Amino acid sequence: MLLKKIFFICCLFFSVSVSAVNMKHIKRISVCGVKHVSRDNILKTLQLNSFNDNTCINVSKIIALLLRTNYFMKIHTSRLNDTLILSVQEFPIITDISILGVNNKKLKYFNKLLNRFKVKKNKSFNIFNFNNFFLYLKKAYQLQGYFSIHCALKIVRYPDNTVQLKIIFKEEPISLISKIFIYGNKNFYKKKVLQDLNQHDNNLLWNFFDFNRCDYTTFKKSLRALYNFYIRHGYLDIKINIAKQHYSRDDKCIDLKININEGSRYYIKKIFIDEHKGLCSNKFVHDIQKYVLNAPYCESTISQLKKDFKNIFLKMGLLNTRILLHSELNKKNHTICLYILLDLKKQYFVNKINFSGNSFIDQKFLNIFIYNHKNDLFNINLIKKSCHDLFKTSLFNNIKVCVKKHLYSNDKVDIYYYFKKCDNTRNVSVSTSYENGRGVLLKFLLLEKNFLNAGNELCITVLKNIYDTNLKIHLLKPLRLLKNFFLKSNAFVNVMKERYIFPNTSTNKLFGFDTSCYTPKIKNKKFSVTCGYEKTKILLTSPHIVLLKYLSSFSKKFFLNSKIDNLIVNDFFVKYMFDFNNIKEKNFFKMGTHIKFLGKLTLPFSDNFYHKIFFSINQYVPLEKIYDITIHNFLEFGSGLTLGHHIFPFYENYKFYHKNTKSGFKDNSVGPIAIYYKNSNDHSANSKQNIVSHFYPSTDFIGGNMMVHANVELSSPKITILKKIFQIFQAGVFLDAINIWDTNWKNTISLYSIKESLTIGQPNYTYLSAGTFIRWYSIFGPITFTFAFPLHPHNISNYFLNRFSVNFL
Template identity: 20%
Template sequence: MKKNLLAGLVISLLASAAAAIEPFTVRDIRLEGIQRVEAGTVFSYLPVKVGDTMTDEMAAQAIKALFATGFFKDVRIEMDGGVVVVVVEERPAIAQIDFIGLKEFDKEQLTKGLKEVGVAVARTFDRATLEKAEQELKRQYLTRGRYAVTITTTVTPLERNRVAINFTIDEGEPATIRQINIVGANAIREKDLLAAMQQKTGGWLSWYTKDDQYSRQKLSADLETLRSYYLDRGYLEFSVESTQVSITPDKKEIYITISINEGERYLVSSVKLAGDLTLSEEEFRKLVKIRAGEVFSRERLNETTKAITDKLGHQGYAFANVNAAPELDKEKRQVAFTIFVDPGKRTYVRRINVTGNTKTRDEVIRQEMRQMEGAWYDADRVAKSRERIDRTGYFNEVTVETPPVPGTIDQVDVNVNVAEKSTGNISIGAGYSTAEKVILSGSISQTNIFGSGKHLGLQINTGKLNRTLGINYTNPYFTVDGISQGFDVYYRTLNPTSLGYAFQSTSWGGGIRFGFPLDEKDMLNVGLAIDQTTIDITPITIATPIQYIQFQKEHGDSNITLPATVSWIRDTRNSAIYTTSGGVQKAGVEVAIPGVDLSFYRLTYSNQQYFSLTKDLILMLYGEVGYANGLEGQTLPFYKNFFAGGVGSVRGFETASLGPVDPLYPDTRLGGTRKVVLNAELLMPFPGFDKALRLGPFIDAGNVFNETGYTISEGGLRWSVGLTAAWISPLGPLKFSFGQPIGIEKNDKIQKFQFQMGTTF
């Protein structure tokens, strides 16, 4: 009845828009009222053409067709002799869309979502579509647990038949979880199940973790977590019976009730291998993580199928299928598994395609590839290739896909897509001390100059004590085998007169170095340099340490050394920027070749490791030791001593302020022949910044020592605790630390706040 009434209403409207006419031949068609819509667009929708016979029925069809386009809010058909006049009134166009009060979502994200439902700048404005968009916005907020959200939409007419749309949003407070009940948990304590879930009732850290804020997506993830929790403990028949979410009338608190059926616990009775065992069964057996007699675990079963799939992938079987079929014995509560192996056909790589590199040359990326074109596909080599490209530090993101070649069953392409990042860097370090006030240091570098993969850097330090100007250059692929070559040139002055003692040193030098890859993770570096250092001591100043005066008497004002270096580096990091696992080990030997003015050696070792405690919680541990001494009966030059304290060492203490002091002048730091530094940091992303901002507590320890007159037992380690933050900001990388020394000694120099900042280009 309603449908008939509506049809009659439409017909009557069409009839009123086009009065009854006598049929005639159309000589011409004229359009009136169009502003933005092209005439050709209107003609393409009109069912009437020149030469047609115009009738009432055809006029009604024309009006209906033009209304259906959504471009017009009024359409009339008029006759002027043999001319059909189409009079239209266009709907306004959307000129701008603004959001007021938006905090929960990114504006670009919402704008993109509105476009998908038909509301976007330059689109035709339609009230019904706008109401649909408003409901979609509310739905998005409800998924974030913001049930108190209110959205007021304002449409403002503008000149030239346009409108501006404003969404005024009062997001309200997110609904927090008041209580979670799990009904049916008997074998496993409800307390343990709640601890495994991502969403929780409020705790003392909820202001940071926001784990008490309800989210529909998080609840779905938690249900899957519960399922995995039971399946990993043998409950094969576990199921979630129902989930109820209720909200209080004030829309501020959420109550969640989850009803589950645990089922029975199953033991594994046997594990068999079947199918095409390309490798020997014994080799496959070594990969089976689940054993007969054990409690069933889905996690171990998945590890088994993945290990077999990966093994086949390393042998060139890119499309291997490995599936486990269970056979339940409900009476004995046992399950037997048959793992079916189908390796498919052995696959080779047809072509490697590189995309996204708008600046970096193709060969820079291809030289990091370990999977070769024309060779058998090797999943391990493909993974290593992606990792090596990522570790160059030239790209924000590296993705590798291996789609099959159309029309073949034994070929794949390797598609490498990269997202370029700014590899130029201008960094500035700053600190404040009572001796030097504000200390500035900086560097400018380009690690991918002209997209060639070569590194070029300039270092500058403007501190009163230490002024440096240095240039370094590295070609990581000096040869096609991956041998690197580089050189360094520097000029620096040391002028610690502000500390009360008068000596100055001027050093210049340079050197060449080569790097030899030992394997995928290890590199051996060798180098040879020349250094000339001139010492200027004013003996009349009693604050000059006696060690410095004695060194000048023995070796004169100016000395030349030829330092030869050998170092080993092992890099196992999974990423050069956002490291979450792996680390870097370095061991080095520096020897000033005997037979020149000065001869000595320095030994150093450092180890930095990252551990993923949870998805977002990263533990970083760092240790560094050093030992140095003279050769051929000489003492170690005092300006080659180790120093500790400050950023990159023991935070909370002034830079190079730790270690032995002059007996007569306790404010004078002499450095030492032995060095120990230990750091531990717990890093976590700050909410709303993803991985761009990470912060957490740290604890540092370290000191430098001499072999005589200052021992570990007498001097001891210096300790500090504090907070650190690292932010990859739009302006460049920023790093802050606030350290509080523990057990401050009489002569310690404190510098609690330290930071480094820079920008990329």
């Protein structure tokens, strides 16, 4: 009996329901379960089909049309005679949307985004649309570095098939990159490879102070820059794979792993050059092939190749030469055949050069810096060089150059220079300064950069106090016969009251002048030669042993021509200087070498005869393997040589000053000291008067004719923290060694006024010190704190130590 009932129900069900297939003889369609959707909208949707006795209705198409309206969640179909019955279940209608956990600015953005994904008030609610909205939003957050965003959706349902939505956002702090691991970089250091990645910081203390945000939009651009870096260096088969690894549960810290497959480097094996009617000489082609063949196919090689070609054609007056390169790759041998095609333009000559706005300066001065001349081949590089050299004179605020074709000649051009004068060519100032040994000085400065409207630089400096007057004048003049050569003349007059002269100095340079010729700076090198004269007064107010020994080297004729209290030494000399400097500096980071060689030779008709040589090297070497740690090596050597009976003048001695280095000793606190000599009358019992010689050691350092100074600094990389107070912070350690001695010093002294010899030892020590320093760029400028301690010798007075110092350098 039970089986019969089940069979009857199944038959009844199949008689009233239909499947989504084609159906015939349907005259009416009935829709049940509609509450919020207008029936007119449903009819408009169904009007696509027409119904009559002969019409075959596609039920699947009707269901698809209704579902496409996004009004219905489910649709069931059934048939009763000639009527198709559609039972629908509507999506609930959104009555209200509230967003919690975001500010007003983001609230507007979220509302626009919800409308974009059709989640609107008084519209149907489809959970599928909301999931798409959240996936898009999550991806947008991740692109900005937020990997731990949380979103909760609360749905409040009502009996009338309406809902109220509450969207709750929880934004965690931005995710940070903790470490970047790189694998496969066989030919470049990690620092070199990652220098184009904005997320990477080269600070040694990175991960302790400042974590970098994980911005994947920028990171993808950085990876593209990393890819281009390898392409520029000739690795054309480079492949980069990146994988991220979360090691924290809250996704706040992320490890990045970059796998690099560098591949092989490509080299230029053959080169074919279009000589273009013989304009390229055989020597030029040979020189090009010499450095291009077997060179890596990289950006530097290609750019240098194009530059050489353009320069050679610019010298021929050919402007806008196009260098077309075509490369053929051989992936088996990793070689490249390079084809160079030349597209040459017309050749031009200089017809006339005109100046405008140069009333404030002599045209002869301008001609010194103009390297294009009439009927010469037009070379735009020479115009650039002229403007560059003219700007270096600091006389021009703006220089405009216009090149026009000549009206009556197709192959000639006229060059027009338009000058605008710089307003601050003259400077007058009055200030005060303090110098050790001279006290407070009133300083007057007059600087005229365009003296007599000839481009000459005149500088007058006057230093004055109650017992000292010093006048210095220098004139800098460009030479017209030699391009970029300068002639510099100096003169000084010094007036000092003898009672104010320090005992260990015992000299006063009264007058002097010199003239120097400076070569232009070529490839970071320059050279100068100086000829001059100095007049020096020797004072015997407080004689010391070195002074008396120096005077003993003069002949009796010298003392006959001079007063005993006014000994004058006249010296004519020649100086020479070589300077090489390729140091590049940015903030605290320096790289390069500075070598300086100085010499001073007195001429035979001078009262002295000596040769003074000074050599210094300043080198900054960054250690690429250890982040940005830099080693600063400093070495200076000085010697004073004499011949025959002459003795090196004590006032030309080398003394210790550490302007460019750090040390644990104060300035002028190293080397031989002054031992003063004094006679006194001794009245004995037999009424005979005897002269007794006394020697008084002092703490006055007078230097020596030999000096060796070495200094090594190890500087940590720059650290950018607390930008409002410390823009750039750096620390380091140093080791300093200095030795100054006098080769003229002997262990016995025999002078005219001393009948007996006296044994005096020479202090020949190597002064060692070590310490640490910190410095930063603050809102007040660069500040350096140094803490040092002496290592040798141990018996030095604290007065000569420099344990703690502050410099605004």
